[in-house]
Amino acid sequence: MKNSCASRELSVGELARRAGVAVSALHFYETKGLISSQRNAGNQRRFSRETLRRVVVIKVAQRVGIPLAEIARALQTLPAGRSPTAADWARLSAQWKEDLTERIDKLLLLRDQLDGCIGCGCLSLQACPLRNPGDQLSAEGPGAHWLDAEGREHDG
Structure with missing residues (x-):
């Protein structure tokens, strides 16, 4: 064998x-x-x-x-x-490595902003009407829009 x-x-x-x-x-x-x-x-x-x-x-x-x-x-x-x-x-x-760094940056941003307005259009938190007045982000399509493709926060 x-x-x-x-x-x-x-x-x-x-x-x-x-x-x-x-x-x-x-x-x-x-x-x-x-x-x-x-x-x-x-x-x-x-x-x-x-x-x-x-x-x-x-x-x-x-x-x-x-x-x-x-x-x-x-x-x-x-x-x-x-x-x-x-x-x-x-x-x-x-x-x-570059892709992983970008993903980590997005996750950190998400972690740090998870308790605030995420740009989803619900307008239920106090900050939502200030950061997304009239749900302007709905024009960008469904979902949470505060993270863009580069992983940086939108100015809102």
């Missing part, structure tokens, strides 16, 4: 256990093109050992809120057939 540690390939169960994800997550990642497998003679999925690091990168990126589509684009830049290196990870994380 082959020692799985020495083998270059992992079964779906081994990969799931080593990466700390459900088998169904691996199947989902594969359908989305994030990882790939080969089939053995028994038609069972076999993943290269390099896939383990890819799955861990996916998990880390998801944990910090990076959408799967963005993760997929980033993973497409990695060479096939080898584990992502420290340099690869540095490049990927640099791509995501």
Whole structure:
């Protein structure tokens, strides 16, 4: 019997256990093109050992809120057939750093203004008629409008 540690390939169960994800997550990642497998003679999925690091990168990126589509684009830049290196990870994380900083800024602004007028049009708080007189923000569409695309507060 082959020692799985020495083998270059992992079964779906081994990969799931080593990466700390459900088998169904691996199947989902594969359908989305994030990882790939080969089939053995028994038609069972076999993943290269390099896939383990890819799955861990996916998990880390998801944990910090990076959408799967963005993760997929980033993973497409990695060479096939080898584990992502420290340099690869540095490049990927640099791509995501600006986006994460923007998200953090938006969350901090939301946290700091959560108890005030958020520009939703309800006009129920004392500050709402002053900051959004006559519900002018309704022209911008539904939702809370005090956070713009750059994460800065509107002047109101």
